[in-house]
Amino acid sequence: MAGYILKNSIRMFLLIIAVSIAAFLLMTYSPIDPLQTNVGQTALGIMSQEQIEKLETYWGSTLPPLTRYIQWAKDFFSGDMGISLLYRQPVSDIISQRLSNSIWILSAAWILSGVFGIILGMLAGIKEGTLLDHIIKSTAILFSSTPIFWFALLMLMLFSVWLKWFPIGLSVPIGVTAENVTITDRIYHGILPSFVLSIAAMPNIILHTREKMITVLESDYVLFAKAMGKSNQQIFIQHGMRNVLLPAITLQCASISEIFGGSILAEQVFSYPGLGQMAVTAGLGGDMPLLMAIVVITACFVCAGNLLADVLHHIIDPRMRFGKGNKI
């Protein structure tokens, strides 16, 4: 087991390095000139050559890309994430602050989409072919083909603009000092973004769980259970649920990547100061250290999710359990 985790961790570490290289290359060759974006054409025009050179050194565009990457990687893996070029603050401070904002809506969305996705999927699978199944299935298909930013805008219009039930954006109320922000305020501001995120991740889980439920109910072992005189309820509890939950857990852990991906768009629409929104700002502003750190940390979360899925699967599924003669 430990060997398996180690092997996979090494594999994931290499993957994260590859991801960081890809992000670095994309940033280096992106058409965004950090000087023009952040200083402005007019300001650049009135600056002296020395000043411009000084700024170019600050934004790092004078060094060859390879040297820059190696320097960044050396610092990053020794624990120094660098200073954000836009915010002039240590990247680690910005990320920990943003992540603490994001983590609530991300985990709420993850849990909500998991719980309701699995329940609705099971329900649709059990009631295959009925009206309920059709409603659940077609709604899931509809939402899986809905762009998340569009849905976020729609929710914003409906609940914030027309009904005025929820705030129009941000994570805390405007005009309140940080000390006076209550937990209720935070929850109130997080409801809509996490709702949108969970709706975005749910269809996938519903459709997969439904499909698996149908396969299980058509399986030979369920037929045998019926022949043993077990009631539908007993069959569901003893055979259906276990066999469906197993792949559902894997899927749920893998869906972390989708939640992160969705958060970039959703946070942007809700002006929610989280990691996703930060990624957009860093990308458009040419803030290399900040964006690289966000990319690597997000990749770590996704990899950890996948590793967790693997390990859980091995613990729960007796066919894959570690032990004598059952090694991988």
Add this chain to the structure above:
Amino acid sequence: MILDMKQITISVNNTILVEDFFLQIASGELVALVGASGSGKSILAHSIMGIAPKNVVCQGEIRYQGEPLTKEKKRDVLGKEIVLVPQNISYLDPLMKVGRQVAKGKKDKISMEKVTKLFQKYNMHSSVMQRYPHMLSGGMARRVFIASALMEQPRLVIADEPTPGLHKEMAQMVVSHFREMAQMGAGVLMITHDLELAMDCADKIIVLYGGKIMEQTNAKSFQSENTLYHPYTKALWKAMPQNGFHTTSVTHPSKTGCPFLKGCTKSKKECMKNIIPYFQKENSIIRCIDAGGKEICF
């Protein structure tokens, strides 16, 4: 009579799979239902128990111990008096320990003790109870199924292909367990495509082809070609290794008229008619107009 079925027609989406089927099993009797794959054997077994998929329609009369086998009746007797012995490991839930599955998901002491006893009876160490299905061998899985059938006192045992994949001695041992169940007073319906095995152990053999009964006869009749009357049964007999290995070139049963229309050397115009009656001759019931004997109806 434990099981009495008459004029059974089974169809799926208006396609008829089994037509005008009859079956009688008395207490202590082992009846073998023999047929090639696709002849409708399994669907018959599942239809008797009412566990066939929803789109399978079964019409006709099924009586169990003299009473019609209704949905309510099935609920009472399924798994207790009427038991299924399935084919292979896929009939066991891969995520549940074997012992618990035999105990029908129960964990109480009495059930577990009973399972232990049954496992002992069929030469399985009590540690097998703690195994998951994928850790069983083919022969062990069959014994697990037999043990699960005997958790209660079965009156009717339906074994759906209980022997494929087993070597001859193991297959014979499995079959001997069914014989034991019959001796205990149950009626046993064994579905198989192994004619030789059926000859060895069964009292009665029903030969099914293209969803229709070709012939029902005593197992002893298969000892000689002369005591078999249907051309299809005769062809089967001739195809057996010890009887010369003569094969007929026809593979697919004819959909109209007699299913053996294309393979039969004596087929006539009348054989193309859709309804071919049953004829009784000595101990056999034959569905062939050429067989002679007395026409009967159910």
